[in-house]
Amino acid sequence: MIRELIIYPGVDKSGFRERFTYIKLKAGETVSIVGPTGSGKTALITDIELLAQEDTYTKRRITINGQVPSDEIRYNPAMKPIVMITQNTKCFADLTTEEFLRIHARARKISDHGVIKDTIDLANTFTGEKIKKDTRVTVLSGGQTRSLLIADAILIGAAPIILLDEIENAGIFKQEVVRLIHNAGKMVIFVTHDPVIALLTKTRIIMENGAVKNILYQNEPEIRAARNLLELDRKIGNVREELRAGKAITFDFLSVNFA
Amino acid sequence: MKLVVIAGPPSAGKTTLTRQIVKRFKDEMIIAFLKIDVVKAYEDIELKKEFGILTKKIYSGDLCPDHAGVMVLGDAVEWAEENGADLLIVESAGLCLRCSPYLNQGLGVIVLSSISGIHAPEKMGAMVSLADIAVITKIDLVSQAEREVMIQKIKEVHTKIILMETNALQGNSLHRLYKLIQDSPEIDGKNLILKGNPPLGTCTICIGRKEIGWRHHFGVVQKLDGPVAEYLYRGE
Numbered sequence: 001m002i003r004e005l006i007i008y009p010g011v012d013k014s015g016f017r018e019r020f021t022y023i024k025l026k027a028g029e030t031v032s033i034v035g036p037t038g039s040g041k042t043a044l045i046t047d048i049e050l051l052a053q054e055d056t057y058t059k060r061r062i063t064i065n066g067q068v069p070s071d072e073i074r075y076n077p078a079m080k081p082i083v084m085i086t087q088n089t090k091c092f093a094d095l096t097t098e099e100f101l102r103i104h105a106r107a108r109k110i111s112d113h114g115v116i117k118d119t120i121d122l123a124n125t126f127t128g129e130k131i132k133k134d135t136r137v138t139v140l141s142g143g144q145t146r147s148l149l150i151a152d153a154i155l156i157g158a159a160p161i162i163l164l165d166e167i168e169n170a171g172i173f174k175q176e177v178v179r180l181i182h183n184a185g186k187m188v189i190f191v192t193h194d195p196v197i198a199l200l201t202k203t204r205i206i207m208e209n210g211a212v213k214n215i216l217y218q219n220e221p222e223i224r225a226a227r228n229l230l231e232l233d234r235k236i237g238n239v240r241e242e243l244r245a246g247k248a249i250t251f252d253f254l255s256v257n258f259a
Numbered sequence: 260m261k262l263v264v265i266a267g268p269p270s271a272g273k274t275t276l277t278r279q280i281v282k283r284f285k286d287e288m289i290i291a292f293l294k295i296d297v298v299k300a301y302e303d304i305e306l307k308k309e310f311g312i313l314t315k316k317i318y319s320g321d322l323c324p325d326h327a328g329v330m331v332l333g334d335a336v337e338w339a340e341e342n343g344a345d346l347l348i349v350e351s352a353g354l355c356l357r358c359s360p361y362l363n364q365g366l367g368v369i370v371l372s373s374i375s376g377i378h379a380p381e382k383m384g385a386m387v388s389l390a391d392i393a394v395i396t397k398i399d400l401v402s403q404a405e406r407e408v409m410i411q412k413i414k415e416v417h418t419k420i421i422l423m424e425t426n427a428l429q430g431n432s433l434h435r436l437y438k439l440i441q442d443s444p445e446i447d448g449k450n451l452i453l454k455g456n457p458p459l460g461t462c463t464i465c466i467g468r469k470e471i472g473w474r475h476h477f478g479v480v481q482k483l484d485g486p487v488a489e490y491l492y493r494g495e
């Protein structure tokens with residue numbers, strides 16, 4: 001059982017110590033990591049994914065339930081309590097979607113064979129053009145790959161901690177993903193440039209120059225701002241789907257969506 | 260003196276990994292480095308300039324680089340020991356995928372890149388199976404799921420190997436490798452032998468004949484569909 005994860009400070013890009021004592025994240029908590037491009041957001045979640053022990057260049061240290069994770073937990077995927085969706089949306093493995101998922105299920109010691117079909121079905125709820133089980137992963141588009149990897153993380157990774165690096169960039173149904181993940185009772189950490197996702201999380205970590213600059217907690221006005229933005233985001237989503245489907249925006253559409 | 264032999268396909272990250280090892284140990288050990296390559300290599304010059312360590316290189320030319328390694332390694336161990344080295348790192352190219360440069364002493368490290376394709380570890384035979392440690396590089400370029408698929412594949416083919424992953428440019432998560440190097444016993448330079456059986460036959464190809472077709476060659480030759488008895492053909 002994961003109760004908490006603690007991040008101990010490392011050094012920024014200039015080699016100066018980060019100015020927090022520790023960051024404690026609890027099971028079920030949602031966190032966003034925000035900051036300018038190049039500020040070290042990906043570096044921070046990579047430290048979490050690798051369960052760094054001062055052996056990454058940021059020199060951070062991560063503990064789980066107050067303990068230094070054992071080698072077994074750090075290096076055996078079947079034991080690893082963390083799944084990560086990276087910023088990269090390319091697969092190099094010359095395998096079909098089905099083979100890829102099957103080997104990954106073996107790596108994560110999942111014996112339920114239904115999981116492969118379920119994962120593909122779930123991925124297809126996030127994406128436009130459907131992924132088939134015998135499509136080679138190397139030819140999937142960026143958005144399709146990402147959808148597959150998110151579904152894979154939820155059903156095959158099935159870990160209590162999920163790290164997501166800029167899921168908003170792939171043209172997938174973001175709200176669908178966010179809703180699903182929020183309901184799963186997991187610790188979710190979003191690296192994001194998206195104000196909706198940032199405002200929806202309880203804790204916000206601000207990055208600058210490779211270091212954690214500040215930590216903020218969701219306040220009352222932010223919850224309201226998030227609600228309004230969500231509504232706006234849904235509208236933008238509706239327009240996007242109309243345009244993607246090759247339709248023109250009509251007065252009818254306007255009066256339904258922007259009344 | 261400790262010995263680390265590093266092998267792996269071109270551009271896998273052998274030198275990048277070597278840099279991390281050198282960075283880690285240069286303040287506590289005298290390090291010597293030998294690069295074996297076929298036609299061109301700059302590692303010796305670069306590493307000497309960057310870290311001021313002892314370096315040497317040898318071009319194998321017409322020979323398989325691992326064959327060349329067998330020939331020169333005795334001298335290299337003597338050279339390193341004479342210069343008071345505590346750690347000798349050998350970087351091999353190992354292109355024929357049939358040989359493996361690992362020895363009965365020291366550590367054998369295979370470097371594989373995450374983007375080299377899922378079937379690479381199976382195809383590389385002895386270069387992987389006889390290594391003590393496999394280091395998977397370039398994990399910054401692929402998804403976590405794909406990394407785990409790659410590791411699973413290697414584990415299924417090579418059950419005993421110690422596996423680790425890294426972004427070699429940054430040297431992430433290499434503590435385990437450093438510990439294994441630290442704990443590896445001193446070698447006895449007089450009793451070094453190859454771990455694998457070398458398939459290094461001397462044949463007419465080895466000495467540079469270019470004609471195509473087994474009829475033009477002697478030594479270790481092979482026909483496409485020839486029966487086993489005719490495998491060793493001695494020429495017309």
Ligand SMILES: Nc1nc2c(ncn2[C@@H]2O[C@H](COP(=O)(O)OP(=O)(O)OP(=O)(O)O)[C@@H](O)[C@H]2O)c(=O)[nH]1
Pocket residue numbers: 267268269270271272273274275276352396397398399400425426427428429
């Ligand atoms: N992104 C990324 N690039 C890497 C990594 N490791 C190595 N590289 C890059 O890959 C290229 C090849 O790395 P080298 O260390 O020269 O590979 P090598 O195995 O020594 O190559 P040869 O000696 O030529 O066979 C270089 O451009 C490195 O910067 C890694 O972990 N991540």
Ligand SMILES: Nc1ncnc2c1ncn2[C@@H]1O[C@H](COP(=O)(O)OP(=O)(O)OP(=O)(O)O)[C@@H](O)[C@H]1O
Pocket residue numbers: 011012013014035036037038039040041042043044057058087209210211
């Ligand atoms: N603490 C640190 N010390 C040294 N280098 C760092 C540190 N943190 C980040 N870097 C380096 O800074 C660069 C950018 O970092 P990173 O990729 O994490 O940025 P990012 O915030 O994810 O940017 P983007 O929004 O573009 O994805 C990387 O090359 C990384 O290695």
Ligand SMILES: [Mg+2]
Pocket residue numbers: 041042043087165
């Ligand atoms: Mg990033």
Ligand SMILES: [Mg+2]
Pocket residue numbers: 273274275302350
């Ligand atoms: Mg090299």
Ligand SMILES: [Zn+2]
Pocket residue numbers: 323324325326355356357358
């Ligand atoms: Zn050879």
